[in-house]
Amino acid sequence: MVGAYSVGRRITPRCLRGAGIRTMLLAAAFGWMTAAPCPAFEPARQFPDTSDTIRVFVDQLSENITRAQMHFAATQYVGTQKLLARQIDAMRRFNPKFLMLQYRMGVRQPDPSILHIQDNRWANDWVEIDRHDDWFIHTRDPVPKRVYQLVGKNREYVMDISGRINGNPTNGWKEYWVKTVIESARASHADGVFADSTHPPYAVPPELNNSPLGAPPYESYLQDLEVFYDYAYRELDRADLYFIPNVGHLINTWDTTSGYYEDVHGAMVEGFGFHGNTEDWKLQQNRTLRLLRNGKIYIAQMDIPSESRDRLWYLANFLLVKHNRSYINMFPHGYGLEGQLHWWPEYELSLGRQVHPEVPKDIDALRHGSGVYFREYEKGLVLVNPTRSPLTVRLAGTQQYQRVTPVGGGLVDSLGRVPKGSLQLDPQPKEVDLEPWSGVILLKAEAAASPP
Numbered sequence: 001m002v003g004a005y006s007v008g009r010r011i012t013p014r015c016l017r018g019a020g021i022r023t024m025l026l027a028a029a030f031g032w033m034t035a036a037p038c039p040a041f042e043p044a045r046q047f048p049d050t051s052d053t054i055r056v057f058v059d060q061l062s063e064n065i066t067r068a069q070m071h072f073a074a075t076q077y078v079g080t081q082k083l084l085a086r087q088i089d090a091m092r093r094f095n096p097k098f099l100m101l102q103y104r105m106g107v108r109q110p111d112p113s114i115l116h117i118q119d120n121r122w123a124n125d126w127v128e129i130d131r132h133d134d135w136f137i138h139t140r141d142p143v144p145k146r147v148y149q150l151v152g153k154n155r156e157y158v159m160d161i162s163g164r165i166n167g168n169p170t171n172g173w174k175e176y177w178v179k180t181v182i183e184s185a186r187a188s189h190a191d192g193v194f195a196d197s198t199h200p201p202y203a204v205p206p207e208l209n210n211s212p213l214g215a216p217p218y219e220s221y222l223q224d225l226e227v228f229y230d231y232a233y234r235e236l237d238r239a240d241l242y243f244i245p246n247v248g249h250l251i252n253t254w255d256t257t258s259g260y261y262e263d264v265h266g267a268m269v270e271g272f273g274f275h276g277n278t279e280d281w282k283l284q285q286n287r288t289l290r291l292l293r294n295g296k297i298y299i300a301q302m303d304i305p306s307e308s309r310d311r312l313w314y315l316a317n318f319l320l321v322k323h324n325r326s327y328i329n330m331f332p333h334g335y336g337l338e339g340q341l342h343w344w345p346e347y348e349l350s351l352g353r354q355v356h357p358e359v360p361k362d363i364d365a366l367r368h369g370s371g372v373y374f375r376e377y378e379k380g381l382v383l384v385n386p387t388r389s390p391l392t393v394r395l396a397g398t399q400q401y402q403r404v405t406p407v408g409g410g411l412v413d414s415l416g417r418v419p420k421g422s423l424q425l426d427p428q429p430k431e432v433d434l435e436p437w438s439g440v441i442l443l444k445a446e447a448a449a450s451p452p
Contacts, residue, residue: 043240045099045191047266047297047325048078052353052378054319057099057299057327058340063087068416069341074098076343078327085120085189102190104181106198106245107228108149108156109136118180120187125180134166135159135173139211147211149203158201158213162227165212174228178235185241192242192265195232199248200225200255217254229259237265244297246270250287251280261290266297266325273302273317275437281386285321285363292323292359301329303339308406309438315346316439319382320366320375323359332410344409345421349441352378368393372434379447380404385434392433400445401428 048055057078065073073080074091079099083091088100103116112126129135137158138144148155161177163169181193200218209215229245236243247260249271260267274284292298300318304310311330318328328347332339355376360366366373372393373384381401385391395401408421425448434440 041237043191045097049324050326051324054347055327056329056347058329060340062337066414069412072412072416081194088189100190101192101194101244102185102188103194106195107159107161109159111155117188118184134168137165137211139208141210147208149201162224174231178232182239195245198245219254222257225257226259229263233263249274250284261294264296267291268299268301270301272300273314278386282363288321289359298326303333304330306332313439316382316384316441320384341412343418344406345423346406351380380443383440385438388436390435392431395430401442402445402448403428404441404443
């Protein structure tokens with residue numbers, strides 16, 4: 001039967017403002033810490049508490065949304081990315097607390113065809129970057145070539161993000177990157193930076209492997225990532241701006257970068273709810289729990305099919321680990337930017353708070369003997385089957401439950417309307433059957449009698 005579980009809790013001290021855990025340990029060891037209190041991180045807007053609710057942070061909104069759509073987004077979402085000052089100011093007339101992160105590629109430089117918002121305009125600073133050849137990593141060929149990876153037809157140049165490779169550790173790429181993103185965030189009224197793809201390269205052409213990176217999986221680059229994360233976090237923290245990178249799927253066993261979980265204000269896991277291999281699923285969940293135990297912001301994002309079964313899988317995975325600053329974005333597959341402006345009825349699901357709010361150290365602390373993973377909320381249960389086999393779990397006690405199935409929802413139209421949606425509730429027998437790679441959400445009968 002589904003019962004209680006035990007968890008551990010780690011309290012991470014915060015001093016040496018913006019410093020990572022490794023830096024703090026070194027400071028303590030060498031006596032760098034002083035008795036003076038550390039100045040607080042004071043961003044203009046806070047990420048709201050999500051202890052008893054589901055909140056959405058969308059990736060990007062079209063510049064051409066209507067006033068009604070703007071009102072919907074500002075009042076239903078926590079925030080977004082990639083807006084000019086006039087656009088975010090207009091959104092904040094509806095909600096002054098609406099967050100916006102400015103977008104910038106993290107540790108790679110896209111080719112000149114790719115634009116981003118810089119100094120409050122869509123632009124490209126390739127001309128300036130191109131002048132600094134020592135910011136790029138090169139092959140060791142007789143005629144050195146800049147190392148890049150291919151994403152589709154676009155090149156993303158792999159940069160010397162620490163300065164150690166080319167011998168410029170104090171006035172190189174990372175210093176320019178941080179200075180630029182701070183200036184751009186302030187010019188466009190952003191609350192911080194979303195640093196995309198801030199993890200090792202994964203698609204470098206083989207002919208470019210004769211470089212300091214070597215051949216895949218580029219483990220030597222991890223020490224450069226640690227330096228970059230530590231520096232970017234410290235400087236953005238001092239500027240009272242959020243540093244929130246995209247850390248990818250978190251399923252590469254060789255990528256042991258600590259900065260993902262320590263030297264950040266938060267992180268996006270793009271591709272959360274990984275399925276297909278149970279061990280990879282557990283690795284992703286455990287690494288996410290590490291982020292949450294450190295009290296960081298968590299954004300779970302996935303481009304998904306609109307079928308309710310798929311949505312239940314991802315939502316259940318999110319609810320299994322969410323904490324008091326966790327946000328989700330399940331946008332409809334195939335719609336591109338238009339699909340970001342969406343709403344599902346399950347976003348309004350009211351489960352209350354977690355009965356055991358402590359973040360477990362290992363996802364297996366949430367595993368029932370049947371193989372099903374579960375989390376108990378004040379008003380219901382969340383069940384996940386991350387295996388290739390069907391599983392059955394028996395509910396404990398006399399509590400009666402209703403099984404939740406979302407129906408409808410979708411894209412928000414020009415008048416700010418969402419397609420009709422609802423939460424279908426069906427009586428749940430004591431035996432709960434879970435298909436392979438599926439999630440189930442149950443509402444206590446008394447909670448189901450009071451719709452959200």
